[in-house]
Amino acid sequence: MNPIAEITGHKEIIVCAGAGGVGKTTTAAAIAVRAAAEGKKTAVVTIDPARRLASSLGLKELSNEPTLVSKRKFAAAGLDLKGELHALMLDTKSTFDEVVLRYAPTEQQARRIIANRFYRNISGTLSGTQEYMAMEKLYELHAGGAYDLIVIDTPPTRNALDFLDAPRRLTDFLESRVLRWFLLPYVKAGGGFMRFANVAAVAFLRVVKRIVGGSVLDDTAEFFANLDGMYDGFKARARDVAALLQSEAASFVVITSPAEESVLEATYFASRLNEAHLAFGALVVNRVHPRFGDGSGATPRQQARLASGDEAARRLAQLLDNEASFMRIVRLEDKNLKALARKVPRHRWVHVPYLEREAVDLDGLAVIAAHLFA
Amino acid sequence: MNPDMSVDELLNPRIHIVCGKGGVGKTTVSAALALVAARHGRKVCVVEVDRKGSLPKLFGAKSPSYEPSELSPGVWGLNVLQEDALAEYLNVQYHMQRISRVLTSSHFVDYITIAAPGLKDILVLGKIWYLEQDRSADGKHYDFDTIIVDAPAAGHMIAFLSAPMGLSDAVQVGPIRRQSDWLVEMLQDTARTVAHVVAMAEEMPVAETIATSEALHDRLHIAQGAAFVNGLYPKIVGASAERAVEDDSEARDGLIRAGALVNLTLDDGDLDALADYARFLSSRRKIQARHLRALRKGIDQPILNLPFLFSSGIALPEIEMLADDIEQQALEL
Numbered sequence: 001m002n003p004i005a006e007i008t009g010h011k012e013i014i015v016c017a018g019a020g021g022v023g024k025t026t027t028a029a030a031i032a033v034r035a036a037a038e039g040k041k042t043a044v045v046t047i048d049p050a051r052r053l054a055s056s057l058g059l060k061e062l063s064n065e066p067t068l069v070s071k072r073k074f075a076a077a078g079l080d081l082k083g084e085l086h087a088l089m090l091d092t093k094s095t096f097d098e099v100v101l102r103y104a105p106t107e108q109q110a111r112r113i114i115a116n117r118f119y120r121n122i123s124g125t126l127s128g129t130q131e132y133m134a135m136e137k138l139y140e141l142h143a144g145g146a147y148d149l150i151v152i153d154t155p156p157t158r159n160a161l162d163f164l165d166a167p168r169r170l171t172d173f174l175e176s177r178v179l180r181w182f183l184l185p186y187v188k189a190g191g192g193f194m195r196f197a198n199v200a201a202v203a204f205l206r207v208v209k210r211i212v213g214g215s216v217l218d219d220t221a222e223f224f225a226n227l228d229g230m231y232d233g234f235k236a237r238a239r240d241v242a243a244l245l246q247s248e249a250a251s252f253v254v255i256t257s258p259a260e261e262s263v264l265e266a267t268y269f270a271s272r273l274n275e276a277h278l279a280f281g282a283l284v285v286n287r288v289h290p291r292f293g294d295g296s297g298a299t300p301r302q303q304a305r306l307a308s309g310d311e312a313a314r315r316l317a318q319l320l321d322n323e324a325s326f327m328r329i330v331r332l333e334d335k336n337l338k339a340l341a342r343k344v345p346r347h348r349w350v351h352v353p354y355l356e357r358e359a360v361d362l363d364g365l366a367v368i369a370a371h372l373f374a
Numbered sequence: 375m376n377p378d379m380s381v382d383e384l385l386n387p388r389i390h391i392v393c394g395k396g397g398v399g400k401t402t403v404s405a406a407l408a409l410v411a412a413r414h415g416r417k418v419c420v421v422e423v424d425r426k427g428s429l430p431k432l433f434g435a436k437s438p439s440y441e442p443s444e445l446s447p448g449v450w451g452l453n454v455l456q457e458d459a460l461a462e463y464l465n466v467q468y469h470m471q472r473i474s475r476v477l478t479s480s481h482f483v484d485y486i487t488i489a490a491p492g493l494k495d496i497l498v499l500g501k502i503w504y505l506e507q508d509r510s511a512d513g514k515h516y517d518f519d520t521i522i523v524d525a526p527a528a529g530h531m532i533a534f535l536s537a538p539m540g541l542s543d544a545v546q547v548g549p550i551r552r553q554s555d556w557l558v559e560m561l562q563d564t565a566r567t568v569a570h571v572v573a574m575a576e577e578m579p580v581a582e583t584i585a586t587s588e589a590l591h592d593r594l595h596i597a598q599g600a601a602f603v604n605g606l607y608p609k610i611v612g613a614s615a616e617r618a619v620e621d622d623s624e625a626r627d628g629l630i631r632a633g634a635l636v637n638l639t640l641d642d643g644d645l646d647a648l649a650d651y652a653r654f655l656s657s658r659r660k661i662q663a664r665h666l667r668a669l670r671k672g673i674d675q676p677i678l679n680l681p682f683l684f685s686s687g688i689a690l691p692e693i694e695m696l697a698d699d700i701e702q703q704a705l706e707l
Contacts, residue, residue: 354658
């Protein structure tokens with residue numbers, strides 16, 4: 001059975017992962033369009049701030065809350081819609097605010113954290129935060145129980161690890177012993193330089209104060225003071241999110257192009273999924289150059305003679321030259337994909353060829369879906 | 375008239391910042407531009423910022439370090455990791471090597487990143503400033519004629535370049551604030567710095583390139599160089615050859631006869647394959663041409679077309695080819 005069809009039929013969560021620019025968002029959207037058409041109440045979540053998903057679904061814009069794609073739009077694209085399709089775009093900052101509101105003992109304390117400048121900087125700058133919030137949003141949507149299937153793409157991470165380790169990275173940071181060693185004396189002393197702190201910490205604080213200014217240290221102190229007592233909640237939630245991703249409900253789709261760099265990333269990602277006890281559902285190989293005929297071609301000698309011949313011969317030389325160029329790419333892609341096949345069994349693969357049209361609307365997504373579910 | 379006039383124009387300021395979204399081939403363009411500069415007698419340094427360091431691989435050289443090393447004759451490279459720039463700054467300015475193990479721990483680097491967003495970017499740009507001033511932070515002497523910066527991917531690029539401009543929540547106090555002013559002067563001086571953009575002829579990369587180009591010009595006030603478009607399918611097949619493999623049986627017979635003259639036996643299957651490849655190439659070329667038109671409409675700078683490489687990977691010979699293309703098109707600018 002086609003692996004994409006299989007997981008779409010049985011799973012509640014599909015996570016699309018892969019290197020940047022290989023078509024994660026489009027793949028996620030195409031899977032969601034097909035699942036919705038076939039009767040599932042589906043949500044598609046994108047991390048990509050570009051408006052591409054919105055416009056391909058015929059929507060003006062997306063927000064952190066689900067927007068329904070109307071039946072009319074499906075009908076206009078000639079698609080019968082038996083289920084529902086909702087689309088969201090992750091807003092890291094507001095999702096983080098929701099998390100803080102949930103775990104703060106009082107709303108007042110939550111508001112103090114949300115207004116804190118150090119906190120505001122975290123969601124924009126600490127790498128891994130976006131990934132964590134994506135998983136948080138996924139958990140919340142799943143727990144709400146409103147959807148049969150949630151399809152989500154992942155940020156274009158430089159490194160697959162970023163995404164898998166994100167929740168732990170954030171909680172580790174918030175609990176960091178190094179930071180506490182440096183910052184706690186400052187926190188305890190209420191912002192003044194402390195008498196009992198160690199010498200290195202004092203030297204460090206002086207430098208940090210000179211570099212970033214005292215007000216930033218005050219913000220930090222206030223942030224960590226307000227965060228006290230919330231770690232357990234954070235950690236428990238991070239554990240729940242991890243457990244959900246490792247459960248029977250979730251499956252991962254790895255997307256790659258046949259180019260060497262993205263194949264390496266996909267291979268690595270597939271092995272990391274295994275180590276992390278996450279279910280690998282399917283591998284989508286996108287944008288493979290087409291192969292026609294047996295590519296036997298001409299010898300260089302024949303080519304040279306054709307190129308210096310009459311008009312028909314010169315035409316043939318051009319055509320053979322063109323074919324030979326493609327054959328070089330075909331052989332290279334074959335080599336890359338063979339290496340991939342040693343790590344990921346071919347029966348989990350799905351091919352989406354280089355298409356003549358781009359998926360800029362529901363029609364286009366349906367065409368991609370036809371390949372994904374073929 | 376000097377025939378290399380326009381190549382010199384292309385290479386004019388010393389600092390070239392190469393910008394573009396991830397996966398469009400910024401590093402390849404940086405390397406090709408470096409070769410062009412080296413061919414014209416310049417000593418070049420390519421600066422990779424916080425990346426895996428794929429540049430030396432293109433030149434078949436060893437992995438880069440924080441100090442420049444020669445990758446190929448006339449072309450030097452270095453990889454500036456933000457963590458290294460931060461550690462160097464703290465060591466040189468505050469003699470903090472004593473606790474440097476702690477300072478380079480990931481939690482501390484995370485802390486500084488959050489506490490002072492933009493600081494690491496400023497320090498990386500500071501490293502480039504030192505290169506331009508012909509010295510390193512620890513007093514070593516450099517003499518690069520051309521400095522090419524392989525900028526971080528688009529998402530981070532604007533934040534990276536705007537960090538010293540105080541547009542973001544960046545560092546607002548202390549010595550760093552003053553040092554940032556030198557960086558702004560460097561970036562906004564058209565005689566010192568130019569920014570090139572790299573794109574692919576696809577919908578998203580074109581849209582992002584137009585946005586990047588606008589941001590560079592309107593918000594960052596950095597001089598605009600060229601736009602490089604990577605991966606364009608070349609015109610291998612002429613129109614008459616394309617027509618010959620369509621349904622015209624007379625033309626197909628002509629091809630079969632031409633093949634027979636050089637002992638090449640072609641059956642219908644072979645001709646169909648030739649036709650399919652020709653059709654595929656021409657349909658991809660049409661799609662690319664449409665996106666190129668959109669790019670041309672959206673930006674003011676000259677566009678340099680770089681070909682899709684039908685080769686088994688990208689290494690020095692391919693970079694040489696791209697450098698040829700850049701030189702040739704620079705002459706026509």
